[in-house]
Amino acid sequence: MRFLPVFLDLKAGPVVLIGAGELLRAKLRVLAAAGARIRVHAIDGNHDLGLGADDAARIDIAAADPLTADLSGVIAVVCAGAGDVGVAMSVRAKALGLPVNVMDDLEHSSFIFPAIVDRGDVVVAVGTGGTSPVVARRVREKIEALLPARIGELAEFIGGFRKSINERIAEFPLRRRFWERVIDGPIGASVLAGRKGEADAALKAIADPSAFARAGKPEGAVALVGAGPGDPDLLTIKALRALQDADIVFHDELVSPEILDRIRRDTTRVAVGRRVGKPGIGQDAINKRMIEAAQSGQRVVRLKGGDPFVFGRGGEEVEALRAAGVAYSIIPGITAGLGGAADFEVPLTYRHEATRITFLTAHKARDAEVVDWSTLNDSRMTVVVYMGMTAAPAIRAGLFAAGRSPETPVGVFARVTRPDAQGAIGTLRDLPELVRRTHGGPAILIIGDVVRHAGSLRRETSEKTPKQIISDLLDAAE
Ligand code: SAH
Secondary structure, three states: OOOOOOOOOHHHOOEEEEEOHHHHHHHHHHHHHHOOOEEEEEOOOOOOOOOOHHHHHOEEEOOOOOOOOOOOOOOEEEEEOOOHHHHHHHHHHHHOOOOEEEOOOHHHOOOOOOEEEEEOOEEEEEOOOOOOHHHHHHHHHHHHHHOOOOHHHHHHHHHHHHHHHHHHOOOHHHHHHHHHHHHHOHHHHHHHOOOHHHHHHHHHOOOOHHHHHHHHOOOOEEEEEEOEOOOHHHOOHHHHHHHHHOOEEEEOOOOOHHHHOOOOOOOEEEEOOOEOOEOOOOHHHHHHHHHHHHHOOOEEEEEEOEOOOOOOOHHHHHHHHHHHOOEEEEEOOOOHHHHHHHHOOOOOOEOOOEOEEEEEEOOOOOOOOOOOHHHHOOOOEEEEEEOOOOOHHHHHHHHHHHOOOOOOEEEEEEOOOOOOOEEEEEEHHHHHHHHHHOOOOOEEEEEOHHHHHOOOOEOOOOOOOHHHHHHHHHHHHO
16 A cells, blocks of 8 residues: 555645646635635636635635745645646655645655545545546445445434443443444434434433343354355455454465455454365364354354355354354355356356266365265266366376266366466366466366366467367367
């Protein structure tokens, strides 16, 4: 982050505004609407700034040269349409330690203006680090649409009671629950509906605020949340809400950093996963810690790659939670196989060509008791293999033994839905080689005729389309 979003106290002193023309007038309108005191230097000498009578008290038209004018007490310097004077002003302001913005000139700005959503006490500032105000405006529109119209009134309402509730509920987590219960319940609804008097009376009628807070959330709970294969935009809305609500998150190693970024800042995060070659804390220990956290009243999220119920040991965790009598919920996620199919445009079923799908873990591929290869011999079955990278030779041997043709199309899709996703396709005969070509996991394997329909392979160096690759291989085999 180059620019930290902060809120400037406009009561602390005047803002000096320097510039000319429409750019100057536009910036003046922004600052005036925010309620700033403004000292304007119109360097083209045109003092027709389109000011209303109300503005006169807060806006001074300065005659002095801005480069030598007294800046003591000034809280910020803003240049809009000031040309070279803006650059010189920037040097001067920086020397004095004053925040300065030169419009459309990041190099000479020490602060920038965000796009603003203004709902009274609730103000949302959207920035793009100065790179793209258009994107900031789009984000602002989305937020505008999302926020209830009276959200500012709700903030003001809470502000009015904050001191007295702080005095009556000492513990911070309980206080947070108190306000959450107020906001989510009938009192919040009354404020948002414009019935403030009713809300006021209802809040004052709460005799024991601590008891009220406890009754709202009697105990903690665990949400088993599927994080999907990596792209944070593939989180469900429910998953996102759970991440924003959680007091503590136990997450797998496979969960991408972009997704961990969506967790509330003050939430405790605990990495519990295993990775190839690196042991985790163990399933029993994970269960124990989740249960303890929930029993102490925390909202716990157990965040898992993909879907919790697809090779994710979610079943065992649910059993442990049931046995402990802890409340839980399950929020599904997009499993890696589906993420990979979409990312590389491989339809898992296809009219008459592929009429069923098997999701298989190759974790114990060498153990015939665990994987019965003979059930996979149907050529119209698409086989999606998890944890199949090191087991690639065993998978190939197993499918050959089941009677699958060496010419069966195969795709290896690594790091699906992430920016560094990569695929390699060929035939079953080349499976171990295809795995090597994707440069590291995690990867899923998709085996079956449908792989012919694959779309792009991203970083695959080959110029050929997936269809060509497979038909060339088949030709060579004939
Ligand atoms: N519960 C997870 C699977 C966990 S098992 C889910 O539903 O996706 C771990 C295996 O998932 C990895 O060995 C790999 O085969 C697959 N996997 C997970 N994330 C992946 C990704 N981003 N790209 C490709 N494969 C992935």
